[in-house]
Amino acid sequence: MSEDYKSMWESLELDLKAHDALLEVLGKGYQDIYLAQKNRPEGMGYFDFVMSEVHGLRIRELLDEKAAGQKVIGSFCVFVPEEIVRAADAILVGLCAGADFAGEEVEKLLPRNTCSLIKSAFGFKLGKVCPYIESADMIVGENTCDGKKKSYEILKDLVPNLYVMDLPQVKSAEGRALLKAEFVRFKEAVEKLTGIAIDAKRLKKGIEIVNNKRKAIYRLSSLRKADPPSISGLDALLANQVFFYDNPARFTESVNKICDELEKRIENSEGVFPKETPRLLLSGCPMAVPNWKLPWIIETSGAVIVGEESCVGERGTRNLTDDSGTTVDELMEAIIDRYFQVDCAIFTPNPDRLDHIVEMVEKYQANGVIHYGLQFCQPYLMESMPVEKALEAKNIPTLRIDTDYSMEDVGQLKTRVEAFIEMLK
Amino acid sequence: MSEDYKSMWESLELDLKAHDALLEVLGKGYQDIYLAQKNRPEGMGYFDFVMSEVHGLRIRELLDEKAAGQKVIGSFCVFVPEEIVRAADAILVGLCAGADFAGEEVEKLLPRNTCSLIKSAFGFKLGKVCPYIESADMIVGENTCDGKKKSYEILKDLVPNLYVMDLPQVKSAEGRALLKAEFVRFKEAVEKLTGIAIDAKRLKKGIEIVNNKRKAIYRLSSLRKADPPSISGLDALLANQVFFYDNPARFTESVNKICDELEKRIENSEGVFPKETPRLLLSGCPMAVPNWKLPWIIETSGAVIVGEESCVGERGTRNLTDDSGTTVDELMEAIIDRYFQVDCAIFTPNPDRLDHIVEMVEKYQANGVIHYGLQFCQPYLMESMPVEKALEAKNIPTLRIDTDYSMEDVGQLKTRVEAFIEMLK
Numbered sequence: 001m002s003e004d005y006k007s008m009w010e011s012l013e014l015d016l017k018a019h020d021a022l023l024e025v026l027g028k029g030y031q032d033i034y035l036a037q038k039n040r041p042e043g044m045g046y047f048d049f050v051m052s053e054v055h056g057l058r059i060r061e062l063l064d065e066k067a068a069g070q071k072v073i074g075s076f077c078v079f080v081p082e083e084i085v086r087a088a089d090a091i092l093v094g095l096c097a098g099a100d101f102a103g104e105e106v107e108k109l110l111p112r113n114t115c116s117l118i119k120s121a122f123g124f125k126l127g128k129v130c131p132y133i134e135s136a137d138m139i140v141g142e143n144t145c146d147g148k149k150k151s152y153e154i155l156k157d158l159v160p161n162l163y164v165m166d167l168p169q170v171k172s173a174e175g176r177a178l179l180k181a182e183f184v185r186f187k188e189a190v191e192k193l194t195g196i197a198i199d200a201k202r203l204k205k206g207i208e209i210v211n212n213k214r215k216a217i218y219r220l221s222s223l224r225k226a227d228p229p230s231i232s233g234l235d236a237l238l239a240n241q242v243f244f245y246d247n248p249a250r251f252t253e254s255v256n257k258i259c260d261e262l263e264k265r266i267e268n269s270e271g272v273f274p275k276e277t278p279r280l281l282l283s284g285c286p287m288a289v290p291n292w293k294l295p296w297i298i299e300t301s302g303a304v305i306v307g308e309e310s311c312v313g314e315r316g317t318r319n320l321t322d323d324s325g326t327t328v329d330e331l332m333e334a335i336i337d338r339y340f341q342v343d344c345a346i347f348t349p350n351p352d353r354l355d356h357i358v359e360m361v362e363k364y365q366a367n368g369v370i371h372y373g374l375q376f377c378q379p380y381l382m383e384s385m386p387v388e389k390a391l392e393a394k395n396i397p398t399l400r401i402d403t404d405y406s407m408e409d410v411g412q413l414k415t416r417v418e419a420f421i422e423m424l425k
Numbered sequence: 426m427s428e429d430y431k432s433m434w435e436s437l438e439l440d441l442k443a444h445d446a447l448l449e450v451l452g453k454g455y456q457d458i459y460l461a462q463k464n465r466p467e468g469m470g471y472f473d474f475v476m477s478e479v480h481g482l483r484i485r486e487l488l489d490e491k492a493a494g495q496k497v498i499g500s501f502c503v504f505v506p507e508e509i510v511r512a513a514d515a516i517l518v519g520l521c522a523g524a525d526f527a528g529e530e531v532e533k534l535l536p537r538n539t540c541s542l543i544k545s546a547f548g549f550k551l552g553k554v555c556p557y558i559e560s561a562d563m564i565v566g567e568n569t570c571d572g573k574k575k576s577y578e579i580l581k582d583l584v585p586n587l588y589v590m591d592l593p594q595v596k597s598a599e600g601r602a603l604l605k606a607e608f609v610r611f612k613e614a615v616e617k618l619t620g621i622a623i624d625a626k627r628l629k630k631g632i633e634i635v636n637n638k639r640k641a642i643y644r645l646s647s648l649r650k651a652d653p654p655s656i657s658g659l660d661a662l663l664a665n666q667v668f669f670y671d672n673p674a675r676f677t678e679s680v681n682k683i684c685d686e687l688e689k690r691i692e693n694s695e696g697v698f699p700k701e702t703p704r705l706l707l708s709g710c711p712m713a714v715p716n717w718k719l720p721w722i723i724e725t726s727g728a729v730i731v732g733e734e735s736c737v738g739e740r741g742t743r744n745l746t747d748d749s750g751t752t753v754d755e756l757m758e759a760i761i762d763r764y765f766q767v768d769c770a771i772f773t774p775n776p777d778r779l780d781h782i783v784e785m786v787e788k789y790q791a792n793g794v795i796h797y798g799l800q801f802c803q804p805y806l807m808e809s810m811p812v813e814k815a816l817e818a819k820n821i822p823t824l825r826i827d828t829d830y831s832m833e834d835v836g837q838l839k840t841r842v843e844a845f846i847e848m849l850k
Contacts, residue, residue, distance in 0.1 A: 111798075111806040111827070113538070143594050146571045149773045150807035164773070166595045169568050174591070174606045178599045348574045348589070373536075378803065381536040382575030402536070 005056045008063065012135060015128040022101065022129045023055060026290055033296045037232055039272050041265070043258030044231075047238050050246060054289070058245060059131040065091060066135065071194050074136035075244075076121060077144055078316035078342060079167060083335050084187050086248070087206030088194040093132050094244030095121060095139070098288030100405045102127035109154050115376040116405040117288065118147050125158055132245075136161065138193055140186075143167050144346045145379050163189055171340065171347055180336050187332070203331040207323040209248050214317045216255035217243060221314065223262045224306045225364055228271025230262040233282070233305020234295050235272075240312050241289045273304045278424045279365060283309035283357050283387070284372035285380050286316075291405060294372055297414050303421045306364035309357050310372070315343060318356070345379035353383070354390050361396055367424045368397035370417070375404045397424060430481045433488065437559040444554045447526065448480060451715050458721045462657055464697050466690065468683030469656075472663050475671060479714070483670060484556040490516060491560065496619050499561035501546060502569055503741035503767060504592055508760050509612050511673070512631030513619040518557050519669030520546060520564070523713030525830045527552035534579050540801040541830040542713065543572050550583055557670075561586065563618050565611075568592050569771045570804050588614055596765065596772055605761050612757070628756040632748040634673050639742045641680035642668060646739065648687045649731045650789055653696020655687040658707070658730020659720050660697075665737050666714045698729045703849045704790060708734035708782050708812070709797035710805050711741075716830060719797055722839050728846045731789035734782050735797070740768060743781070770804035778808070779815050786821055792849045793822035795842070800829045822849060 009016055030051055050058070062072055071090040073080075076097060085092040100116065101123030110122060124130035133139065141152035142165045156162045165182050168175030191198055198206075220239060223230060239255055246254075265271070280303050282295065287310065295305055309315060319341050322334040343353040357369060369391055373381045384400050391398040399420040403409055434441060455476055475483070487497050496515040498505075501522060510517040525541065526548030535547060549555035558564065566577035566589045581587045590607050593600030616623055623631075645664060648655060664680055671679075690696070705728045707720065712735065720730055734740060744766050747759040768778040782794060794816055798806045809825050816823040824845040828834055 109810060111803070111810070113801055113806065114803070143773060146771070146803040147807070149594060150770070150804055153774050154807070154811060166597065166599070168603075169574060169594070170591045172591065174603045178593075178603060181599045345575070346571070348568060349578050376538055376801070376803075378536075378539070378571040378801075379575055381538065382572070382579070385534060385536070386579060 005060070008060060009055075009131060012059075012131050013128060014131060014134065018127050019055070019129045022099075026099075027052075029290050029292070033292050034234060034238070037234065037272070037299075040235060041231055041258055041261050043254065043261045044235050044238075046254040046257070047235070047242055050242055051238070051289075054245065055131050059135060061247065062091060062093070062132075062135050066137070071137040072135050073190070073193075074133055074139045075142075076140075076148065077142045078311045079142050079144065079339060079344075080140045080165065081183055081186065081335050081339060082210045083203065083206040083321055084183070084190055084198065085206070086209045087198045087202040088190045088196040090190060090194050093136070094288065095133050095136070096124040096130035096288070097121040098291035098405070101129060110151060113376050114147055114151070115374045117286070117374055117377070118151050120288070120405060122151070122155070122158075125155070133159065138163055138189070140165060144344060145377065147376070147378075167346070169346060169348060176336065176340055179340055180332075183332065183336055183339070198328065200326060200328050200331060203328055203335075204323055207321045207331065207335070211320045211323065212252045213243060213248050213255075214320055216252045216259070217317050219259045220255055220262070221307065223259060223266065226266045226271075227279070227365070228269065228275040229273050229277065229279070229304045229306065230265040230271055231258075232272045232299055233280075233308075234292060234299055237287060237292070237295055237305070237308060237312070240308060240317070241287070243317065244312075278303040278367050278421050279306045280304070280421075281307045281309060281357065281360050281364060281366040281369045282313070282372055283369050284384065285374040285377050286311035286313075287372070288312065293405070293407070293410065294370070294401060294403065294413065297410065297417050298370065298421075301414060301418045301421055303417075303424075306366055307360045309353075309360055311344070314356070314360065315353075345383040350383060354387055357387065357391065358394060358396070366396075368399070368420065370420070371398060371400045373400065373402040375402050430485070433485060434480075434556060437484075437556050438553060439556060439559065440553040443527075443552050444480070447524075447554045451524075452477075454715050454717070458717050459659060459663070462659065462697070462724075465660060466656055466683055466686050468679065468686045469660050469663075471679040471682070472660070472667055475667055476663070476714075479670065480556050484560060486672065487516060487518070487557075487560050491562070496562040497560050498615070498618075499558055499564045500567075501565075501573065502567045503736045504567050504569065504764060504769075505565045505590065506608055506611065506760050506764060507635045508628065508631040508746055509608070509615055509623065510631070511634045512623045512627040513615045513621040515615060515619050518561070519713065520558050520561070521549040521555035521713070522546040523716035523830070526554060535576060538801050539572055539576070540799045542711070542799055542802070543576050545713070545830060547576070547580070547583075550580070558584065563588055563614070565590060569769060570802065572801070572803075592771070594771060594773060601761065601765055604765055605757075608757065608761055608764070623753065625751060625753050625756060628753055628760075629748055629750075632746045632756065632760070636745045636748065637677045638668060638673050639745055641677045641684070642742050644684045645680055645687070646732065648684060648691065651691040651696075652704070652790070653694065653700040654698050654702065654704070654729045654731065655690040655696055656683075657697045657724055658705075658733075659717060659724055662712060662717070662720055662730070662733060662737070665733060665742070666712070668742065669737075703728040703792050703846050704731045705729070705846075706732045706734060706782065706785050706789060706791040706794045707738070707797055708785075708794050709809065710799040710802055711736035711738075712797070713737065718830070718832070718835065719795070719826060719828065719838065722835065722842050723795065723846075726839060726843045726846055728842075728849075731791055732785045734778075734785055736769070739781070739785065740778075770808040775808065779812055782812065782816065783819060783821070786816075791821075793824070793845065795845070796823060796825045798825065798827040800827050
């Protein structure tokens with residue numbers, strides 16, 4: 001890394017030594033998991049570059065944009081409406097939460113029985129190794145699960161700029177009214193932060209930017225129907241992960257470029273795995289960078305992942321926002337409608353999610369489903385048991401995996417995954 | 426148990442063999458924990474009788490009341506407004522949830538990392554040993570924590586009559602509107618179940634019945650300020666537990682009778698423990714019958730419990746409902762106001778709870794606080810860490826205990842509790 005980055009990280013008050021160690025582990029992991037893959041699409045070179053610069057050039061860009069007057073908003077959840085952020089020329093970035101860090105410090109603040117995702121977000125903050133959270137002008141927490149909801153009460157003392165958004169638990173009329181009130185309040189907070197009044201034109205532009213990202217990622221998803229698969233699940237997951245970090249226009253363009261390449265591959269029956277490789281749908285908890293453990297196990301065990309039913313995947317990107325409205329009110333209603341459809345397990349009941357899993361199994365011709373539950377993530381773990389039963393009743397083989405970010409169970413998981421894949425053949 | 430009860434239990438389709446085994450364990454536990462106490466108030470004889478008949482006479486009463494046309498509503502939570510139930514001449518009972526039962530069956534339906542309270546509710550149902558749930562015409566679930574919220578999706582397939590009440594997570598205007606909508610919906614459901622239209626007179630009567638129970642239990646609590654303590658924490662907890670089961674008028678009368686006796690004891694400086702016994706406040710998760718493990722450990726380790734900051738304690742019974750309204754609307758608003766004050770850890774933020782703990786420490790002159798967290802209960806475990814810090818900052822010694830319903834950790838807990846009490850001397 002250049003001296004330039006070093007002074008940039010110093011300006012963000014990162015712990016340089018710890019941060020160097022993190023980047024080294026991250027780089028090595030990326031090498032072993034991503035670059036070790038064979039026959040990757042050339043277009044993935046863009047994402048390789050993005051990942052190599054995820055704490056470098058991308059942060060430099062953010063700081064330059066901040067210097068030019070734009071605001072950076074950090075988020076932990078797909079419920080934060082990016083359309084509103086973009087409408088105010090602000091930048092939405094996902095915050096670091098995909099690896100264990102500063103575990104001892106974290107357990108002074110959070111119960112040991114807290115899921116890895118939440119612990120990780122705290123660890124990156126306490127360890128001073130996340131340049132995104134340090135660059136953010138506003139950090140948005142959201143009342144999804146109990147773990148996140150209650151941990152924000154603790155996080156608020158660690159950051160100067162936490163904003164908490166409430167969310168409904170039921171898709172009732174009152175639930176929608178609550179979401180609406182909270183999105184209106186968020187719009188006002190973004191306006192206050194940026195000093196920009198969000199009018200219909202701006203909101204339309206915000207919707208367009210985000211819809212374009214979504215359209216590109218849908219296009220990529222659709223190409224995963226092909227057999228042989230033209231792209232690995234690991235690479236597609238990476239695109240879904242970078243969705244949260246990258247400049248949206250550049251992301252859209254880069255994904256579309258990969259799609260052009262994949263279309264040619266499909267025409268030529270060219271694949272990253274042989275034809276008739278067992279195809280799996282991943283369903284459950286989100287996987288933030290660099291949480292690639294389970295996909296890596298799966299794709300080195302003789303199967304390919306053809307879809308992610310996850311917040312870092314179709315649960316997060318499904319559904320465009322209707323941009324046909326002409327007033328702020330109409331466009332805000334469209335945004336609320338779009339987010340109210342998200343089938344997160346925090347909702348009760350949550351029947352849409354099962355429908356979506358089945359739909360994705362059919363669409364991507366998956367031979368089975370691996371349900372990924374983060375240990376201590378009560379909403380997804382609770383929902384996984386009826387989901388498994390319902391899928392099995394439809395003759396869709398399902399394997400439930402509950403794990404965390406540690407590498408201790410890799411051997412055991414690999415054995416279970418291999419046995420499951422063997423059964424599908 | 427008489428033959429009469431046997432046929433009653435058969436009519437409720439209980440598993441008689443398992444139920445006999447449960448009653449035997451319960452009876453032995455009660456003997457060892459409750460009856461082994463010295464110098465108990467005579468009035469506790471009433472509760473000894475209630476407990477000996479908790480699956481017998483009390484169930485006979487419920488069935489007789491049902492035969493006379495009354496409805497029985499079962500609940501797992503203090504958010505279910507008893508005033509509305511009583512207004513329709515219906516009976517509200519707490520459902521069994523204080524002991525491990527049918528663990529293997531439970532873990533087929535719920536993740537292993539689920540709190541004991543929820544597992545227990547399922548265990549009693551699956552094991553067919555809870556006559557209350559089998560007698561209930563309506564079972565009310567409520568969207569409090571993730572664990573309960575999501576488990577009701579599974580419970581609904583095990584019982585024919587589950588009604589789920591949504592709850593807010595934030596004490597905002599929208600949060601109160603949601604609670605209001607849900608209480609109005611609940612009132613309508615109770616009216617439909619009972620065939621009784623709830624008018625102002627009925628609602629006033631319902632409020633009076635429940636307020637009278639609360640006043641009696643407040644009176645008992647206030648008498649716990651005395652030193653030497655005139656009643657043990659175990660016995661006071663039992664009164665708080667029976668609050669959920671008993672006929673309200675009889676409960677009120679019996680508690681007041683005990684209070685008369687305690688007042689005489691206090692006059693005579695008579696106590697169940699010596700003067701200057703270290704005094705502790707219990708704070709945290711609720712303790713349902715027969716979950717007496719921690720209080721028993723504490724009171725056999727040289728301290729007395731002088732208050733319960735818990736749903737089975739002052740969190741559940743604090744605050745009367747204003748009965749001054751003259752219309753259904755006014756009285757419903759009073760009920761909503763009363764319940765919206767409950768400082769459950771599902772709310773974020775939840776500053777009232779810390780205030781109440783400090784208030785209780787002062788009122789009952791506690792020397793320290795033991796925070797009781799049920800393993801995997803994320804709301805209380807998360808909240809326990811800032812609560813502990815805030816209490817320690819006010820020089821209130823605090824011990825955090827996270828445990829479940831098993832007896833495996835009794836030795837270890839006793840060592841920790843004894844060391845904590847030793848430190849207070």
